[in-house]
Amino acid sequence: MQTNRLNQGGFIDRHKTLRFTFNGQSYFGYQGDTLASALVANDIKIVGRSFKYHRPRGIIGSGAEEPNAIFQIGSGATTEAGMRATQIELYDGLVAKSEKGWPSLSFDIAIINDWFSKLFGAGFYYKTFMYPAKFWKIYEYFLRRMAGLGRAPKQPDPDHYSHQNIHCDILIVGAGPAGLIAGVSAGKSGAKVIIADDQAMFGGSLLASKEIIGGQSSEEWIASQVEILKTLPNVTCLPRSTVFGYYDYNFLTINERCTNHLSEFTAGKIRQKLWRVRAKRVVLAQGAFERPLVFPNNDRPGIMLASAVSNYIHRYGVIPGKNAVLFTNNDSAYQAAIDIKTAGAQSVLIVDSRSEQPSDMVDAAKKCGVELQFDAVIRNVIGNKSIKAVQISAYDASDNTCKDKAEKRDCDLLIYSGGWSPAVHLHSQSGGKNKWDNERHCFVPGKPSQASSSIGSCNGTWILEDCLKEGITCAQEMVTNLGFKAVDMKLPSSKKTKINPMMPLWQVIAKDSSENLPKQFVDYQNDTTVSDIYLAVREGYTGIEHVKRYTALGFGTDQGKLGNINGMAILGQALKKPIEQIGTTTFRPAYTPVTFGVVAGEDIDEMFEPTRKTAIHDFHADRKAPFEIVGQWLRPWYFPEDNEDMLSAVSRECIAARSSLGIMDASTLGKIDVCGKDAVSFLEKIYTHDVAKMAIGQCAYGIMLGEDGMIKDDGVMARLGENHFYLTTTTGGAANVMSWLEQWLQTEWPHLDVYMTSLTDHLSTIALVGPNSRRVLQTLVNTDLSAEFFPFMRTCKSEIAGIAIDLYRVSFSGELAFEVNVNSNFALHLWNLLMKAGKDFGITPYGTETMHVLRAEKGFIIVGQDTDGSVNPLDAGLGWLISKEKDFLGKRSLERADSLRKDRKQLVGLLSVDNKSVIPEGAQLIEKKATSGPTPMYGHVSSSYYSPILGHPIALALVQSGRNRYGEKLLAVSSDAKAIEVSITKPIFYDLKGEQQRVE
Amino acid sequence: MKKYSAFSLFKNALTNNKNWQASWRDASPKSKYDAIIVGGGGHGLATAYYLAKNHGMKNIAVVEKGWIGGGNTARNTTIVRSNYLCKESSLLYEKSLKLWEGLSQDINFNVMFSQRGVYNLGHTLQDMRDIERRVSANQLNGIDAEVVNAQQIKEAIPLINTSATARYPILGASLQRRAGVARHDAIAWGYARAASELGVDIIQQCEVTGIRKNGSQVTGIETTRGYIESKKVGVVVAGHASVLADMAGIRLPLESHPLQAYVSEPLKPVLDTVIMSNAVHGYVSQSDKGELVIGAGIDSYIGYGQRGSFHTIEHCMQAIIALFPNFSRVRMLRQWGGIVDVSPDACPILSKTPVEGLYLNCGWGTGGFKATPGSGWTFAHTIANNQPHELNAPFSLDRFSTGALIDEHGAAAVAH
Amino acid sequence: MLNENKNYALDDFINEEKSSLSSSQGLGINIRAEINFLNIRGSINDSDFIKHVEAVFQQALPLDFNTFSVGEHHIYWLAPDEWLVVTEHDLKPILQKISPEIDLYITNQTGGYTQLILQGDYARSLLSKGCTLDIGEKKFLIGQCAQTGLGKAGILLALTDSKPSFNIIVRRSFAEYVGLWLKQCGNEFGVNFTHKH
């Protein structure tokens, strides 16, 4: 039964009944309800249990500030934790569960925490659970289970989230009166405007008021403004959209909830959108938050903010109580008393801490039969699962305390208001400071640090007419200095209400110290009480940041929207300092929580990062080759035939390459075309070898060093012309090397006439490897491939079946081999031609694993595997590549003390003494395990394989002064603690003289 | 100092908690100290504590420009481990880890060191080679470490995505079981309380504006609260190391970058260990409060603004969802940034300087929190004896001239 | 017969799309085949270079940053010393015209790029899901081009008419990613892949 539902009023559709469940119980609400308004309509008093003391709690607010009505929504893969009932639009079938309370909300066993609460003061956990030390694990187990609000889903999220970049002239945050009128005047000028509001309906505070604006009811006025905005093509309206982040350079992030209001999961629809906004100007009009008052038991179910009461009445046609007491220190709350009385409450008493003075609000209240009591405060609340009565005492402003004598007043609703705090969060996020205002007793935005300005109540402007005025002028200024012509807007008339100043009443102070009184809550979500703040101060945590961390004030999921200001003020009292000296607190994103999913957007799963495939990929895939991820590339790892395992496949491939003919897709190599008058002198600085001495058509193996002297990258490079070179880099290094080269060229040697262009994508590279490679290739090309005309380390242009190719006689296997570069468009076609031509010689495609075995047999290094950031060319046995005459990058570093050390790690070969154990890559090399303390390590195994051609395992390693240790024996120890005896050899195992690759 | 214990909690409860005393004295600067530590973060306070405890120095001050523990100590993701590749680093971090293990009892303040294990994931064959290399080195250095395969990971962390078709499939991981997380605020407050008890002056709201020298000997510091004399000054200011060193005319091989992190709303226990992945740039654990605590990669540019760029957060989110597809509906509560001082070899500088009596403790990059106790221990030794402890000797400033860098890039890569 | 300018990178992808994708709702994507790409390098301070290029291609070299010229070919500005020629003409005769006397450096990139054409009312919305550049009507005009990012790939983006039609030129090995990206993000608008011959 919706016992608290009024017969008329509110923006709800009484013909559309919606069913929902709360903690398993079924209830009904209407289209247009929030979950919170529906619960209030159904007279649900207890909606949760508090974080630490498990006290029963009811709904306090009606928006982002709500600290108690925080639920688990839905179930299974689509469940969501920590959702505020005040922000959830009701839909049919909605399932909500409160997140604390066992066995039930009305009886929570953990209430004992409340009885023994003195033990659980601020920071108690720092002081105990220490002895005996090993028990912490057990303590922690239970602490963790006590903590935590909701539960994360256990299954992957079936929903889709999306990103949208957008640029605009003016972003307006908040579509209340100020934001709306700013939007209209900016929009009319032709500026590109976005106006976002976190609610389903535009209008903000006006939705809950009966103001008359320009002769229209607030409802009509909102409608007319929205109508105008909709007709303007240059304006984008975003309802249900929370601006949660304000970053540098007016970059703001908006979380639009597209389908949350429809159901738990809407297949085929985008659930939430992240708008990534770059705005030339930003208008902050998010409004203000009403503050609670602090007094004993101020957390009992049935206590509600004044603004929330008006909201429930006007927006949802729900009346939260029949006999209300309203406790206030300011005029604005009077409206709630008037609203609830007019809505049919039997009795309403206003308890005002101020002395009586004439005001429109007082007259209006009296007129509709509200009782008033001045110079009085609420000193305690009676009833713990729902409010039964309050104790009222006279308040003595002279010494700021309330008299002991108290009278009891029965009620089922206590409305309170401690004044307002502008929502300065985004202003603060943008880098702006906030300053305390002693007239209005709140923080107001200081000077903006980015192109933005705050208007309306988030600027501390309370009177409607002033808010509208600010909206118009702000918009007009902005559009004007953006070069648009501001249109004249006349300020719509609205009621001028005279209001009396509020009285700063941060805490109802009794004669007795607050420690001896019932709990007075400052931060509901974390159960932070006045005594916690006093305790923190007593223990020396006096800075606001310390107090917040020690007492958890403001660390709840509402991020202190309700409690922070009261907390700071009470800290001020404890320290006997004015609040402005307590300092402000800086706010960080997110303004309200956002799902990981919407922040991640579309770039997840296979779109997490691009996957690059070679032009020949289809062949590898058809052959069911498993792929190895190298950088962004997919490279075939090996080509299993039938159901071969890896070892036998690789053995077959190796033997084929060594004994007849193998073919490999080397297209992922980085390829760079270098030309220009100064190409030679540029490359002389980059490579360690003498580039100038290279003949045209000659190839060379080259290495590049960082300035620290360590090997950066390597690859074959060739001189194609006087001023024309072709470089190759490692697959992983390609992009880095290119921008690194450009950096040197452009920043250090801009005078050099050099042009570098990447050919990595245009050219595919096919390696034909093995004793029969020349014979087979010769059948396809007219070029004479004989050693005489085309010796080792040469390049030339040629043609196969009308396709232009570049031929390189180079070898990464130690065999007679040719690399064929071809326009990628023809690569697969050419590959197939070669496969056909090699058929009679058992041409065998091979992958990265066989490539590794072949090169390891020859002791060729892989940069990044056999080297890391600490290996220089001499260590790697590449001293022969280093030019004596010229300077090059990194050369000087090779002469540093540490580079000259005799005991540096050097590249060596390893053979397992038993001649059959393959040593795990990464194994460390030692003499013997130390009985105590660290065992000295002489190096580690960088590459290790079984060599099919040799019939035994081989390995490469980096070993301290390794080249002086040939023949010595060491132990290779791996993480499984197995030790293999190895002997140190030269880093070459096959064809020691290198005859195959140079074969005549 | 009244000892903290369950009993003291009970006793104080009876008196409405009115008899607790201040955890530390909020001191005002004296004119002269035997040693001054600049920087009231975890490292600085630990240094002061061990100076007093291990080296009997009583006349010491810690000066902090803001509130103690308000810098990176309050801004990190609290991971503690020691499974580094290089002997030099691993021994230093292991010393630290050993101190962590008895710290709550030593300083009588619960730092909630939770040894729930840390997994460093491997996504490529090279990752796995590096993991094998690092783990076997750890074991030989007497540090607990093991290599686990994808299936073992799945058993330990049921929610993690070990699908072989993932963009970055999980091939395995290194696991250090003794590693874990701790409570960041507690480390600063606990050391402050313990140091204060031993007579150390903790001076907050006191910013250093200059370092005075006589010839090459440091003589004191100028601060916003006046000149303070001392022949020994230890600078422990993380991101601002270059700024302070500059006051003494010293250049450092450091770059200060923004490092960002964020937490989710508090959840019931869903992750009982710590996951790190350098390949996808994300690391995640769950605090005792229930928040998922997540760290991103560092931002590319130099930044002292304690904030970074949003796309770094977006990328990190994508990485976390790649690892835990079920976290997509979990909500980010708060994000923030710290300032990390990164050195060329990703290793700290714990060293004497060309200026006699001036000592530097910086360059921790993203790995500082875990090192807090060991850093304090060895730095205190360095200051007290005017020569490094054997554990921090390799981390001298002059290694950059000799070229004797400690290369963690090799396998440990990014150190968190 | 081998289609010389076929980009295999997208091939599978296209075939599968043809069957599976719904008809366009104001959005279409064409994969442009049979075109050649040439990369030109040289100094704008060298008038001989500029004259020679214009002689060879019979078309003005766009000297304004982030613009392209249209004639027999499309010539896009890439960098202060770099341009990309996209043409349907056979390259041999063009390349033969190039004089070794001039400091003009040219590389064939035909196998290195894939061009897509994105067309229709929703083109801007779709692109701006993954592109941070301001491509609003007033900001990104016909004749303008820009190298920028789409999702996690680099692209060359050019606006050729008011439909609007965008040319998206992407490195071959990123073409499949861009295709997938457009498909996934295009769902919202109903993308339509066709292979133009």
Add this chain to the structure above:
Amino acid sequence: MLLIKCPWCGERDETEFSYGGEAAIKRPLKPKDLNDKDWADYLFMRKNTRGLFLEQWNHSVGCRQWFLVERNTVTYEIISTKRMNSDALNSEDSQ
């Protein structure tokens, strides 16, 4: 989230650029004449300025040009961007 003005392509999102660190570190003309300390200074020592800082950025996703940026490392405000070969570099004292 920075918005950087490439001297050629105009204002672009930070994600289109890559960072090059401190600008105007001149490579010694005769490295072999330097002692280890001076070489280390060139190699590793950095200003790491807190405040106005001259640095290098590369429009890596765009025109691939390296250029100079004067930026406040605290507020992240970019004062100016200049092409490499412009005077800014030359006027900058070289170490």
